[in-house]
Amino acid sequence: MSFINxxxxxxxxxxxxxxxxxxxxxxxxxxxxxxxxxxxxGRMISLETETERTLFFDFLPLSLGEIRGFKTRFHLYTVxxxxxxxxxxxxxxxxxxxxxxxxxxxxxxxxxxLESWENLEDxxxxxxxxxxxxxxxxxxxxxxxxxxxxxxxxxxxLNPNLLPDFEAVAKDGDGVLPTLKSVAKxxxxxxxxxx
Amino acid sequence: xxxxxLLENDAARLKNLCTGLLEKTCSQAVLLIDRDGQLLTWxxxxxxxxxxxxxxLTAGNMAATxxxxxxxxxxxxxxxxxxxDRESIFISNVGxxxxxVVIFNERSSIALVRLRLDETxxxxxxxxxxxxxxxxxxxxxxxxxxxxxxxxxLGED
Numbered sequence: 001m002s003f004i005n006x007x008x009x010x011x012x013x014x015x016x017x018x019x020x021x022x023x024x025x026x027x028x029x030x031x032x033x034x035x036x037x038x039x040x041x042g043r044m045i046s047l048e049t050e051t052e053r054t055l056f057f058d059f060l061p062l063s064l065g066e067i068r069g070f071k072t073r074f075h076l077y078t079v080x081x082x083x084x085x086x087x088x089x090x091x092x093x094x095x096x097x098x099x100x101x102x103x104x105x106x107x108x109x110x111x112x113x114l115e116s117w118e119n120l121e122d123x124x125x126x127x128x129x130x131x132x133x134x135x136x137x138x139x140x141x142x143x144x145x146x147x148x149x150x151x152x153x154x155x156x157x158l159n160p161n162l163l164p165d166f167e168a169v170a171k172d173g174d175g176v177l178p179t180l181k182s183v184a185k186x187x188x189x190x191x192x193x194x195x
Numbered sequence: 196x197x198x199x200x201l202l203e204n205d206a207a208r209l210k211n212l213c214t215g216l217l218e219k220t221c222s223q224a225v226l227l228i229d230r231d232g233q234l235l236t237w238x239x240x241x242x243x244x245x246x247x248x249x250x251x252l253t254a255g256n257m258a259a260t261x262x263x264x265x266x267x268x269x270x271x272x273x274x275x276x277x278x279x280d281r282e283s284i285f286i287s288n289v290g291x292x293x294x295x296v297v298i299f300n301e302r303s304s305i306a307l308v309r310l311r312l313d314e315t316x317x318x319x320x321x322x323x324x325x326x327x328x329x330x331x332x333x334x335x336x337x338x339x340x341x342x343x344x345x346x347x348x349l350g351e352d
Contacts, residue, residue: 001197001198001199001229001231001233002198002199003198003199003200003201003229003231003233004198004199004200004201004338005201005206005235006200006201006202006203006206007201007202007203007206007207007236008206011338012233014231014232042245042247042248043245043247043248045248045251045252047255056255056259057255059232059248059251059252061247061248061251064348064349065348065349066348067338067340067344067345067348068338068339068340068344070338070340072348075232075233075251087262088259091255091258091259091261091262092255092258094230094231094258095229095230095231095232181349181350182349184349185345185346185348185349185350188340188345188348188349189342189345191198192340192342192345
């Protein structure tokens, strides 16, 4: 849920990075954290297992500039991608304003991508969100791997509605910031138009 | 998508109550946070303290606690207490959308925090309900942002 604070002149929004396990959601946030000016970001928090898999969520507060004297602040969260953490995913989706779906381009992860996408739809719908209209961006990550599925095939499978989408190699930072800016822009436009 | 809008006078009213609670409980900090992890206001000595991270983590904590409550057939547990060697945290619902966090040390006690919070909660709840009612009637148009300004801020490089 967006939060407009007139006292501190801030517009705060929540963006959740969703997708299958080991797809690169945390890597996206880590790249953003590593490549943002200190004054524009807060501390990055990772609640992870001993094997560095996301247990509950990662969190990164980020400022993307000002509009009309209002700071635009985005709270970036990731969900745990592993199938059995569904209860945690539902909790983290509460109050979400925009979604980045991080798909894994490896051919053996195609089913996991589709399963995660369906899980996203179920979890958003169960919380009263209109899945069709909530701002969403798809990122095809790991485009550098040898067994990457053809982009056209991935698009047909995951993006029949032609949502904004981006190719990425998150570990190198490719495509990470354009993905973020796209979803942030959609969130603000959606917020403006749906009041 | 719903929006929470905090106007300046409501922020001041909340801050006054938080400051009063801070003084009456001899605590170190009092924070009001919405369940999505947004910090509404806070009062107290939090020099170099990361209030944004605290807001996010306590919201996650409350969300997980709600999940536990539902598993046991409860609608909510209402409050959480974390006791440390020096610092402790007490978290309590202020209605369904907001919770209050009190951080205190050996200068205070859980009993005092609970007592003073019980006295303050009705006033907090009244203001929070007022904010939620106003939020449902307000919109982003009061900020006056245009599509062009959004495009300028976040458009393609």
